[in-house]
Amino acid sequence: MLAQLLVSSLTAGAVYALIALGFVLLHNGTGVVHFGYGDQVTFGAYLVLIAQNFVGVPFSAAIMMALLASMALGAAIYAVFMVPLRNASLLARLIATLAIGTALREWLRAFMGPNAWPFPFLLSPAPVEVGGLMLVPANLAIIGVVLVILAGLYLFFEKTLQGKAILAACENRTGASLIGVRVSRVFLVIWVVASLLATVAGILVAPLLTLSPDMGLIAIKGFTAAVLGGFSSLPGAVVGGLLLGVLEALTGAYISTALKDMISYAILIAVILVRPQGLFGGLALKKV
Amino acid sequence: MTGKTLLFAVTGIGLFFALPHMLADFQLFQVCLIAVTALIALGLTVVTGLAGQVSLAQAAFVGIGGYGAAILATRWGVPLWAGIPLSGIVAAMAGFVLGQVTLRVSGHYLALATMAVTAIVQLAFIHMDDITGGAAGMPVPSFEIGGRALTSGGELYYVIVPTTAVLFLIVGNIIRSRFGRAFAATRQSEIAVAAMGVDVLRYKALAFAGSAFLGAVGGGLLAPLASYLDPMQFGIPQSIYYMAIAVVGGLRSPAGAIIGAVVFILIPEFLQAFQSYLGLVFALLLLGFIVLWPNGLSGLIFRRPGARWWGGAAR
Amino acid sequence: MTAPLLSIQDIGVRFGGIVALDGINIDVEPGAIHAIIGPNGAGKSTLINVVTGIYTAGQGSVTFAGQTLNRLKPHDICRLGIARTFQNTELFGEMTALENVMIGAHRSGGYGPFVAATHGFGFAAAESRMRAEAMDLLELVGIAEDAAMLAGALPFGKQRRLELARALATRPRMLLLDEPAAGLRAAEIEALNNILLDLRARRGLTILLIDHVMALVLKISDRVTVLNFGRKIAEGLPAEVRANPDVIKAYLGERAANAIAS
Ligand SMILES: Nc1ncnc2c1ncn2[C@@H]1O[C@H](COP(=O)(O)OP(=O)(O)OP(=O)(O)O)[C@@H](O)[C@H]1O
Ligand SMILES: [Mg+2]
Numbered sequence: 103m104l105a106q107l108l109v110s111s112l113t114a115g116a117v118y119a120l121i122a123l124g125f126v127l128l129h130n131g132t133g134v135v136h137f138g139y140g141d142q143v144t145f146g147a148y149l150v151l152i153a154q155n156f157v158g159v160p161f162s163a164a165i166m167m168a169l170l171a172s173m174a175l176g177a178a179i180y181a182v183f184m185v186p187l188r189n190a191s192l193l194a195r196l197i198a199t200l201a202i203g204t205a206l207r208e209w210l211r212a213f214m215g216p217n218a219w220p221f222p223f224l225l226s227p228a229p230v231e232v233g234g235l236m237l238v239p240a241n242l243a244i245i246g247v248v249l250v251i252l253a254g255l256y257l258f259f260e261k262t263l264q265g266k267a268i269l270a271a272c273e274n275r276t277g278a279s280l281i282g283v284r285v286s287r288v289f290l291v292i293w294v295v296a297s298l299l300a301t302v303a304g305i306l307v308a309p310l311l312t313l314s315p316d317m318g319l320i321a322i323k324g325f326t327a328a329v330l331g332g333f334s335s336l337p338g339a340v341v342g343g344l345l346l347g348v349l350e351a352l353t354g355a356y357i358s359t360a361l362k363d364m365i366s367y368a369i370l371i372a373v374i375l376v377r378p379q380g381l382f383g384g385l386a387l388k389k390v
Numbered sequence: 391m392t393g394k395t396l397l398f399a400v401t402g403i404g405l406f407f408a409l410p411h412m413l414a415d416f417q418l419f420q421v422c423l424i425a426v427t428a429l430i431a432l433g434l435t436v437v438t439g440l441a442g443q444v445s446l447a448q449a450a451f452v453g454i455g456g457y458g459a460a461i462l463a464t465r466w467g468v469p470l471w472a473g474i475p476l477s478g479i480v481a482a483m484a485g486f487v488l489g490q491v492t493l494r495v496s497g498h499y500l501a502l503a504t505m506a507v508t509a510i511v512q513l514a515f516i517h518m519d520d521i522t523g524g525a526a527g528m529p530v531p532s533f534e535i536g537g538r539a540l541t542s543g544g545e546l547y548y549v550i551v552p553t554t555a556v557l558f559l560i561v562g563n564i565i566r567s568r569f570g571r572a573f574a575a576t577r578q579s580e581i582a583v584a585a586m587g588v589d590v591l592r593y594k595a596l597a598f599a600g601s602a603f604l605g606a607v608g609g610g611l612l613a614p615l616a617s618y619l620d621p622m623q624f625g626i627p628q629s630i631y632y633m634a635i636a637v638v639g640g641l642r643s644p645a646g647a648i649i650g651a652v653v654f655i656l657i658p659e660f661l662q663a664f665q666s667y668l669g670l671v672f673a674l675l676l677l678g679f680i681v682l683w684p685n686g687l688s689g690l691i692f693r694r695p696g697a698r699w700w701g702g703a704a705r
Numbered sequence: 706m707t708a709p710l711l712s713i714q715d716i717g718v719r720f721g722g723i724v725a726l727d728g729i730n731i732d733v734e735p736g737a738i739h740a741i742i743g744p745n746g747a748g749k750s751t752l753i754n755v756v757t758g759i760y761t762a763g764q765g766s767v768t769f770a771g772q773t774l775n776r777l778k779p780h781d782i783c784r785l786g787i788a789r790t791f792q793n794t795e796l797f798g799e800m801t802a803l804e805n806v807m808i809g810a811h812r813s814g815g816y817g818p819f820v821a822a823t824h825g826f827g828f829a830a831a832e833s834r835m836r837a838e839a840m841d842l843l844e845l846v847g848i849a850e851d852a853a854m855l856a857g858a859l860p861f862g863k864q865r866r867l868e869l870a871r872a873l874a875t876r877p878r879m880l881l882l883d884e885p886a887a888g889l890r891a892a893e894i895e896a897l898n899n900i901l902l903d904l905r906a907r908r909g910l911t912i913l914l915i916d917h918v919m920a921l922v923l924k925i926s927d928r929v930t931v932l933n934f935g936r937k938i939a940e941g942l943p944a945e946v947r948a949n950p951d952v953i954k955a956y957l958g959e960r961a962a963n964a965i966a967s
Contacts, residue, residue, distance in 0.1 A: 135498040186681055192497050193444055194684050197637060200630055201677035207627075208669035319626065322509060325502055360517040367506035367513075374495050374503045560822045567821035567828070568807070568814040568835065575797045575808045582795035585757060587783035587812045587875055 106235055107351050113241035113310070115347020116248045120303040121324025122331065122339035123251060124296050130259075130334050131268055131292035134184065134195060138203020139300060140321020145206045146172050146301025147308035147317070151219055161222060168301055176297025180290050203318065210315040221308035244306045251299065252340050259336070268292065326370040332379060406551060410544060419543025420655060422615055425554040428651035430608035431636040432561060432644055433601035438633075439641030440565065441597035442577025443492055446629040447485075447504035448605045450511035453624030454481045455606030456530070456613035461521055463531040470533045471549075474610030478603045485602025489595025508629050515621040527620040530613040543615065550611050557604060562644050573597055605632075634676035640686025649687045708771075710735040710879060710911050711756070711787075716765035718751050718935075725751040727935040728765070733879075733928075738905060738912045740922040740943075743932035744955055749915045750792050752932070753881045757789050758782045769879070784812065788877035790868040792884050792915075798857025802848060802867050805856050806839035809874025842870040846900060861888050869900070880904070882914040886921045898925050923947060931955065 121143060128136045136142075149168035153159055159167065179202060187195050225243045229236040259265040270277065271288045279285055311317055327346050331338025346366055354362035410418060430452055437445045458477030462468035468476070491503050515522050522528055532539040533546060540546050564570050575583040576593050584590045613619060631654075639650020653675075658668055683690055709732035718726040726748045733739045741749050754760040756767050758779040767774040774782055788809075797805050815831045843849045846866040851859060856867060865885060872880060886894050902925055904910045916922040922929060923943040931939040931946055933955040939946050946952055 137501065183677070183681060190684065193438070193442075194680050196444060196498060196501055197633065198677065198680045201634070201673055201680060204627070204630055204634075205670065205673035205677055208673045212667045212670045322502075322505055322626070326506075329499075329502065360513070364510055364513050367509045370506040371491070371503050371510075374499050375491060378495050378499055563824045564818070564821050567824070567832075568811050568816070569818065569821050571800070571804060571808055572811050574800065578797040578799060579795045581759060581779070582791065582797065583808065584779035585759075585783055585789050585791075585795075586809050586871065587780050588808075589778070589780045 107355055108348060109235050109237065110241075111347045111351030112245055112344060113238070113347070114350060115327075115344035116241075116245040117303070117307050117310070117320075117343070118323045118327040118346050119248050119340040119343025120244070120251070120299070120306070121321055122327035122343050123248070123255065123336060124299045124303065125324060125328045126331070126333060126336055126339045127255065127299065128292060128296045129328075130336075131296075132184070132289045134199065136203075136296075137196065137199040138201070138206065138318075139199075139296075140318030140324065141203035141206040142172070142175070142297060142300040142318070143304040143307065143321065144313070144315065144318040145175070145210065146297075146304030147221060147313050148210055148214055148219075148304075149301065150305060151214070151221070151313075165305060168305070169298060172297045172301035173294045176293040176295075176300075177290060179297070180293035184289070184293070185286070207315045207318060214315070216315060218312045218314040221313045223309045224305070227309070240309065244310075247302065247306060248340060248343075251302075252336055255336050322370070323366045326366045326373075329370060329373050402555070406555075410547060415542050415544040417543075418547045419615070420659075422543050422546050422550045422611075424648075424651045424655045425550050426608045426612045426615065427632075427635060427655055428648045429554050429557060429611070430605050430632055431639065431647035431650055432558065433604035433608070434633060434636040435641060435644055435647050436561060436573075436604065437597045437601035439636065439643075439646070440570070440577065441573045441594055443489075443594055443597060444497070444501045445504045445598065445601060446501055446626060446633065447488060447507045447511075448601065448632045449624045449626070449628035450508040451481045451485065451602040451605030452609030452612065452628070452632075453511060453515060453619075453621070454484065454602075455609030455611075456619050456624075457515060457522055457528075458606065459610040460528060460530045460613055460619055464528075465521065469535070470531065470610070470614060471535050474607055477610050478607040481606030482599040482603040486595045486599040488602070489598030490591070492594040492598075493591050505626055505629070508624070508626050512621055512625045515624060522621070523619075525621060527618055530617050530619060532617075533614040540614070541617075546611075546615055550615070553607070553611065557607065558644055558648075561600075561604075565644070630676075631672065634672055636686075637684075638675050638679045638686055640688030640690075642685050643688045643692070645692070646686050646688035649691070653687070707734060709733055710770055711913065712768045713752070713756065714766050714768070716752070716755055716762045716767065718748070718755060718760060718762050724935050726755070726762070729932070729935075729937055731930050731937070731940075733911060733913055735911050736905060736909060737927045738901065738914065738925055740926035740929045741913065741915050741932060742917070742922055742929060742946075746934075747932040748935040749932055750883055753789060753883050753913075753915065756782075756881060757787060783875055783877075786876075786878035787881060788872035788875045788879070789881040790865070790872055790883055790885060792887070794861070794864045794868055796856040796864055796867060796871075798855065800856055801853050802843060802856050802859065802863075803836065803839050803852040805867055806842050806870050806874045807835050809842075809871040810835050810838055813876060839870075839874060842873050843867075845873070846870045847896065862890070862893055865889065866897075873904070877910065879911040879913065882912065884915050884917060886916055894921050897921075901925060 121140065124139050125136060128134055128139070146168060149171050150164045153164035153167040154161060157167070183198055183202060187198055223240045225240040227238060227240045229238050259269060268288050271285045308317070311320065323346060324343070327343035328339050330342030330345060331340070346369065349369065350362055350365055353365040409421065413421065430448060433451070434445060434448055437443050455474065455477045458480060459470050459473035462473035462476060463470055488504070488507060492500060495503060516525050532541050533549065534540070535549070540549060572583065572588050572593055576588065576590055580590050635650035635654045636647060638653060639648065640646025654672065657671060658665070661668060661671065679686055711733040713729060713731040716726050716729045729752065741752065743749050751760060755762045756774065758774065758777055758781070762775070769785055769787060772785060797808060814835060816827055820826065820828050840849060840852060843852050846869050848863050848866050851863060856864065859867060869882070869885065886897060889897065898921065901912055905912060914922070926943055929941065929943050929946040930937060931952050938951045938955060939949045
């Protein structure tokens with residue numbers, strides 16, 4: 103029973119991890135905490151529906167179109183909002199990302215309606231029994247995708263020159279441009295990749311959750327996962343996501359279902375209070 | 391009292407008594423709605439605009455004010471005129487406790503923590519069905535005073551508008567005092583203001599307490615006006631909505647809270663035929679202002695930077 | 706020998722792998738002008754930050770007028786009578802110069818929240834008293850004509866003087882000044898020296914100041930402590946310190962390094 107619970111909880115955990123990866127990528131890569139990221143996840147899933155139902159292409163082509171469109175969206179967000187705001191106060195940038203998310207969400211509500219849309223599974227949702235545990239291929243796929251993305255990003259940032267240049271650009275903008283890194287190009291690439299990731303997440307998650315304009319509100323759990331992991335570590339984000347999934351499932355099963363949702367918010371507050379640097383990070387002090 | 395303030399007071403009071411004769415009941419209802427919305431946004435002016443602490447918990451405090459007053463009335467028979475300030479005080483204490491979070495965090499993390507508070511409070515409204523009516527919500531008992539029930543906008547006007555006016559005056563006065571300067575200084579440099587002997591944590595917590603009080607009193611007054619409490623009205627998107635009002639009006643001055651409330655309450659009137667686009671319009675307004683005019687409409691109107699509002703000693 | 710007003714005992718501070726301060730002992734006599742000098746990164750600012758409660762020391766203790774400061778918060782330390790300025794200035798940039806100084810006078814404002822909320826009895830009088838006091842301090846540091854300017858818009862030299870006025874507004878017994886003369890022209894330094902000497906003479910202030918420029922420091926200080934790489938390498942009368950070979954080495958070494966770098 104417990105084993106089954108844990109296996110099932112991994113799916114939710116992987117969803118949180120997927121969103122957390124996007125946050126961490128944007129945060130590490132550009133210094134922006136994107137409060138509208140969850141809405142970009144939702145928007146990505148809707149892009150598939152729009153291509154399918156309004157452009158009239160088959161599902162697989164719709165997915166390709168959605169992925170391309172989301173890359174364009176990411177580039178647009180960077181060029182139109184993040185560039186003008188690059189020297190703005192933290193508060194202004196924070197509110198801007200909230201507003202971007204709200205605008206996407208409300209656009210969907212206005213043009214796609216407030217109600218839920220059915221979204222097809224990429225893989226079979228029928229459970230398969232393996233060694234007494236019920237496994238769902240569609241769910242396992244999410245975990246697989248998370249691990250692949252993590253590995254990809256990790257290798258990129260740790261092993262390639264380009265990746266190291268990006269980290270350098272984030273740590274020290276002037277320094278990076280001195281050694282010839284084009285910071286604005288790097289930021290653009292990060293926004294494009296993170297937006298692409300958001301759509302991948304949306305396509306995987308939409309069949310599991312209810313795809314309505316408000317689906318993106320789940321992103322706060324992705325935040326929790328990222329905070330658990332220290333907000334600047336990619337593997338930390340994944341561990342944080344999985345951990346959160348398990349904690350939620352245990353709370354739901356053994357304490358009360360009403361508490362299940364509350365627990366992740368409580369964890370968020372607790373971690374912020376007790377270890378703002380996350381489970382794995384160190385703390386920095388302002389120099390005066 | 392200088393001649394100018396006297397003139398303001400006389401005009402204000404004159405207008406207050408003249409409006410009910412000039413406007414229809416529905417329009418007075420809207421005046422009330424603008425007033426409570428402005429009061430709620432004023433909370434954000436204080437905590438975010440003045441003290442510099444971002445808060446996405448305002449919808450939670452509005453909910454605490456509304457539910458608090460309604461539950462006190464239905465369960466214990468406390469009349470709303472007493473229940474609303476009581477809920478405001480409870481919310482202020484909760485806000486003070488929440489403000490302690492700022493000991494450890496600011497910026498993004500504070501935004502997240504306050505978001506989480508909103509989510510938790512909303513879930514509490516939904517799950518405590520036996521006293522809140524759960525997801526279905528609960529009706530609000532009417533506002534009774536001196537044996538008279540005030541139900542219409544035209545009647546509640548006489549409670550809501552003076553309350554709002556008094557609270558705006560108080561906040562305006564505090565802003566233009568040594569305490570207001572200490573709040574503003576806290577926003578600009580915590581390290582320096584602490585080195586001046588100001589207990590930074592206490593001031594930040596007080597700012598949260600103040601914003602919670604204003605939000606809860608606003609929510610308490612909103613409840614009889616709307617006559618029904620729906621838990622979906624107190625979530626994170628509503629916190630963002632209130633932030634949008636404060637930002638578009640201008641976080642830098644109490645006047646901004648009023649201007650923002652006027653804009654956000656009246657826009658739906660002009661977009662009658664496009665109700666489904668309202669959310670999008672609000673979001674785009676917020677986005678446009680934060681990128682192009684981060685000081686909001688009040689910043690555009692009163693060209694001189696809002697600094698006067700808080701730096702300023704009475705002169 | 707009198708008891709020191711400020712006593713720094715065996716203070717040690719680390720930032721990760723960096724040892725910013727290593728077992729520092731300094732006593733500051735009441736009424737003294739005591740200077741701390743040392744090359745870049747010597748740990749001078751860190752020392753002031755420890756005394757004022759902004760950083761916590763890993764070891765050692767600080768006592769002021771017989772009271773241990775170790776566990777106190779910055780605002781409590783200020784209330785005991787220690788005021789400071791910041792190396793890179795930490796002014797309230799969106800407020801006027803006058804208002805900046807009035808923040809310093811916040812605690813002696815003389816009215817409570819109720820009067821503030823109503824602008825009631827005594828408000829106007831208390832405010833104008835605070836304003837007059839602040840104006841006097843601006844005059845003292847010589848920037849009275851800029852009272853209505855936004856602090857952020859002032860030139861750097863004036864910002865430094867404004868910080869001094871703001872610190873004085875807290876009515877301190879002791880001043881900690883972090884490189885008050887950096888970036889000032891010779892004539893301005895002369896004026897600053899006179900202000901500091903005057904403050905000590907008239908208000909009995911004890912002053913601990915950090916400087917890079919030996920000239921300023923040596924002219925007005927009674928005692929000089931030299932730090933290098935987090936350690937105290939010399940202490941004594943200005944003339945003694947100037948002649949100390951370790952000090953010369955620390956400074957010449959730095960100058961040589963600067964010459965190569967530029
Ligand atoms: N907040 C901090 N975080 C990390 N390292 C710090 C911090 N503050 C100071 N340091 C380090 O401690 C050492 C001493 O720094 P400090 O600022 O005290 O030197 P200083 O003597 O004031 O130098 P300067 O003349 O450049 O002002 C330096 O190596 C500095 O990098
Ligand atoms: Mg220094």
